[in-house]
Amino acid sequence: MPEMVACTAVHPLKDGEVRLLGAVDVVTGSMSRVDVGGTKLLVDCGVTQGRDPRRKMPEEAKEADALVVTHGHLDHIGGLPELLDSGWDRPIFCTRATYEICRISLEDSLHMARVPDREITSFLKQLERQTRTLAYDVAATVHGMNGTITFRDAGHILGSASVEIVTDKSRVIMSGDLGRPNSPILRDANSTWKDDRDVDLVVMETTYGARSHEHTHDDIERTLERIVNDAWKRRAKVLIPAFAIGRTQVLLWFLSDLVEKKRIPEVPVALDTPMGLLVTETYKRARRLFDRETLDRIQHGDDPLDFDSLFAVRRGKDSFRVRNTEGAMIVIAGSGMCTGGRIIGHLVDGLPDPETTVLFVGHQSVGTTGRRIQEVAESGGTIRLDGEELPVRARIETLRGLSAHMDRAELLGWLGNIPRVKRVGLNHGEVKAQGAFLDYAKERGVVPR
Ligand SMILES: [Zn+2]
Structure with missing residues (x-):
């Protein structure tokens, strides 16, 4: 039975650690450092809503060797202009569709912030230069990393993905945002995971960890x-x-x-x-x-x-x-x-x-x-x-029921499809939602009481 922890920033691994730089106990500002296989990966680069605009991008973000983007919502990518503006010039990995959504939503948000057109154009060019798009379910190597990253369907918005990071010593799954099963248009979140080895850590979102969607x-x-x-x-x-x-x-x-x-x-x-x-x-x-x-x-x-x-x-x-x-x-x-x-x-x-x-x-x-x-x-x-x-x-x-996030039963179902999980870290949920989800998982006998 896996252990499950709420509102925790640091998760140790055999060859490194996962450190949540944002969305530890709130919904916005997803950003995590995954240090494994000799490489420092940044997973998502979101901004926290209502954040002090003078607050600079954390140093841990700028030290990353590569950025992995799960999807194109601003709370996962809104910090990209600031990151690139700081001179950070390493590769950005995402699905093709996520890249396209990122371009649209960042261009829009920069316009809203009244950034001059010339600067927006130059940012978009730089984004294109640094982006490496990957297909779903294809393992890719990141330069200098002793391991691979693979995108899996997350069923949240077009291009959205969970990311599986595997080295010889660790296997980590970062959920990204997870969409409801049987939602229209997109395929459901991935439900078939290899069971040839342990999953040392799953970091999963809990936006609706306290809720049950009632509307069909x-x-x-x-x-x-x-x-x-x-x-x-x-x-x-x-x-x-x-x-x-x-x-x-x-x-x-x-x-x-x-x-x-x-x-x-x-x-x-x-x-x-x-x-x-x-x-x-x-x-x-x-x-x-x-x-x-x-x-x-x-x-x-x-x-x-x-x-x-x-x-x-x-x-x-x-x-x-x-x-x-x-x-x-x-x-x-x-x-x-x-x-x-x-x-x-x-x-x-x-x-x-x-x-x-x-x-x-x-x-x-x-x-x-x-x-x-x-x-x-x-x-x-x-x-x-x-x-x-x-x-x-x-x-x-x-009109109720159009949520783009799984409810607590759906989240637990998603987790249940992953075999041999040793530890689950919750993120991307308010303190109450994470606590409620932890209690729910205990009640259902999924994690120890
Ligand atoms: Zn999202």
Whole structure:
């Protein structure tokens, strides 16, 4: 039976150690040093949300011989510009799709931070020069390392991976972020691991270590069906603030599935998010990573990311046109928590209108405009947006179950597929979530009480 430890930064190994430089007892800022086989690997290079911007990249990060990136969410890659800017010029390993997502999301975040275009271009060139893309399930050697690294499917977002690091003395698996089994579009997280030797350490995420996801695919489709049919009858809009990476594509998948099954009419769907469009194009180019169900649908002429009633809104002035168009329409726009982006304009029109529906499809953090809209809808009052004081008369709905992270039972199932584990270190979860997951694993008899 493996031992399991929560909120612990250092995990010793026979030929080195794993040291968590971030996400020890929080969800953001994933960054770990894995020193094995005579090499210093940095796994992920995230920034902590709300971190002091003057805080410099830790020295341990800059000492690394190579960087291994599990996926392209900012809490795993947001520190890359600072790292490269410090003169760090070693190789960066990731899957091809992760590289493409990284480019899109870092370019976007640098623009938001008002970094001059010239500097962004030079950063992207440097990123390209240093990146070495690897396929899933192919062991690769890192220069100077007495061992290999291998990416395994993590089922979280396009390109996401767990990384298996093997030397003659150690075998380590870093989970990265793990997506729910049977989620649309992507293959599930890897479930077949070799059992020819012990796994000395698994470091695994616990974002939802305290939670059980109650909502199934059927629940999601039923809720969407009700909301869309209702809006269709009233010839009204459904505004969906959505995250560009992953959430937007999964939503399109569900909408096209409902149309295909004739459970909803062919309502026009406006994809009004430049970043969401770029990411959706990247998904479409990466069919090789899709799951069987999605590939079958494409083979039968039903492409879930490219259906007849879907249209792209590229230019800002076309977004205005969408705002001025009457009739039933679904508008998917960023940002996911309404902290900026084109959703703001749609909300200015839609919030005071009792016919409009605003549909939240993800958690809204405290202090964001999204959360404020939810609060005002319950308790009354107004909300200030784009210089206007607006009443919230629109129908406010929430679609639950679209989480991109495994719940506690799914996490334990993932761990259970790995044979001969000696030690499990938890990370990427709040203190409470890690503690709850540890208790849960004890209750289930997976780790000693
Ligand atoms: Zn993630």
